[in-house]
Amino acid sequence: MAEGAVWQPAYVGLGSNLDGPVDRVLRAFTQLAALPQTQLVSRSSLWHTPPVGPVEQPPFVNAVAALLTQLSPRQLLEALLAAERVQGREREVRWGPRTLDLDLLVYGAGQVDEPGLTVPHPEMSRRAFVLYPLAEIAPTLSVPGQGRVAALAAAADGAGLERLNL
Amino acid sequence: MNSEATGSRQPLTQRFVVVEGPIGVGKTALARRIAAATGAELVLEQADENPFLERFYRDPRTGALPAQLYFLFQRARQLQALRQADLFAPHRVGDYLLAKDRLFARVTLDDEEFALYEQVYAKMAVEAPRPDLVVYLQAPVEVLLERIVRRGIGYEQGMDRAYLERLLDAYTGYFHRYDSSPLLIVNAAEINPAEDAGDFEDLYAVIQRTVRGRHFYHPLRSGDPLKSLRGG
Numbered sequence: 001m002a003e004g005a006v007w008q009p010a011y012v013g014l015g016s017n018l019d020g021p022v023d024r025v026l027r028a029f030t031q032l033a034a035l036p037q038t039q040l041v042s043r044s045s046l047w048h049t050p051p052v053g054p055v056e057q058p059p060f061v062n063a064v065a066a067l068l069t070q071l072s073p074r075q076l077l078e079a080l081l082a083a084e085r086v087q088g089r090e091r092e093v094r095w096g097p098r099t100l101d102l103d104l105l106v107y108g109a110g111q112v113d114e115p116g117l118t119v120p121h122p123e124m125s126r127r128a129f130v131l132y133p134l135a136e137i138a139p140t141l142s143v144p145g146q147g148r149v150a151a152l153a154a155a156a157d158g159a160g161l162e163r164l165n166l
Numbered sequence: 167m168n169s170e171a172t173g174s175r176q177p178l179t180q181r182f183v184v185v186e187g188p189i190g191v192g193k194t195a196l197a198r199r200i201a202a203a204t205g206a207e208l209v210l211e212q213a214d215e216n217p218f219l220e221r222f223y224r225d226p227r228t229g230a231l232p233a234q235l236y237f238l239f240q241r242a243r244q245l246q247a248l249r250q251a252d253l254f255a256p257h258r259v260g261d262y263l264l265a266k267d268r269l270f271a272r273v274t275l276d277d278e279e280f281a282l283y284e285q286v287y288a289k290m291a292v293e294a295p296r297p298d299l300v301v302y303l304q305a306p307v308e309v310l311l312e313r314i315v316r317r318g319i320g321y322e323q324g325m326d327r328a329y330l331e332r333l334l335d336a337y338t339g340y341f342h343r344y345d346s347s348p349l350l351i352v353n354a355a356e357i358n359p360a361e362d363a364g365d366f367e368d369l370y371a372v373i374q375r376t377v378r379g380r381h382f383y384h385p386l387r388s389g390d391p392l393k394s395l396r397g398g
Binding site: 006007009011039041042066067068070106108109137138139140141142 | 223311312314315316317318319326327361
């Protein structure tokens with residue numbers, strides 16, 4: 001029962017900026033719900049960041065999912081990378097790189113600092129496209145070493161961010 | 167976010183109020199809020215201090231009995247201390263009943279262990295002070311899970327969904343028969359008095375006037391007709 005009995009809350013950031021980003025993020029929720037030893041408990045709205053600059057590119061779509069999981073942070077990270085690859089494989093045939101990002105933002109009350117795995121995500125406290133959706137589903141969460149989600153979101157610059165009404 | 171309930175209103179009608187309910191329903195936060203609003207003294211369970219909890223998480227099967235016994239002794243000691251100061255005591259608000267331990271024990275222990283636990287419990291429970299009001303917060307598993315991740319608390323008792331469901335059943339059965347104190351059963355599926363100032367004010371008014379008997383408080387969020395249709 002190494003990781004056995006304890007269900008830890010974990011928060012995952014989802015993002016896509018390739019063709020059909022809304023569908024990709026929605027599909028990623030389904031993938032998260034199917035992870036072993038893991039329950040998808042709640043999902044944020046989808047948020048939309050209009051592209052900046054002259055280069056024509058699809059908008060970014062972001063969201064956050066809250067899980068309860070028995071996987072360790074490392075196991076969860078591997079599972080997220082595997083889910084990215086599932087969506088990425090199609091894209092290698094049809095489009096360019098990077099269709100879906102799944103970032104492990106927060107895992108329980110703990111902090112992890114290992115090669116390739118830093119939790120809480122070191123940059124999340126500045127990223128409105130993570131904090132706004134996170135504040136929808138976990139406003140009273142305290143991010144270890146960074147502060148309370150609602151306060152972090154209030155301090156973040158969310159210029160251009162829009163909630164999508166689906 | 168929601169403003170804190172502003173302090174220094176009239177004190178609690180009751181001398182000792184206990185908020186109970188399953189993991190994640192918001193009992194501790196509500197107890198804190200009542201204390202902050204009325205100046206009552208807080209009597210909170212101290213799960214973090216249980217040195218046997220980690221072993222229980224690692225191996226619930228063999229780790230449960232020492233963890234349960236530790237909780238029982240710790241809580242009995244805490245509640246016993248309250249009795250000694252009764253005469254001059256301020257108003258108090260707590261987030262657990264001693265009986266809660268027995269309820270958890272029924273879920274976590276096997277039959278032989280539970281029989282042993284019962285013998286110990288029977289000897290100690292006599293000394294626990296009787297609340298003047300028990301506020302029992304109810305909510306379905308889905309709502310509990312959502313509140314758990316809202317706060318990022320997660321585990322508390324090595325929980326999973328099935329465990330939470332068994333626990334809810336245990337609570338329901340217990341309070342169905344409960345008659346030791348006045349009881350206010352709150353359907354907290356649609357409201358979150360721990361976080362929402364309006365919800366808190368409404369519930370607090372009901373608490374203040376509940377001094378005897380058994381009552382149900384079944385609030386529904388106004389302004390959302392769909393929600394009231396859904397709220398069973």
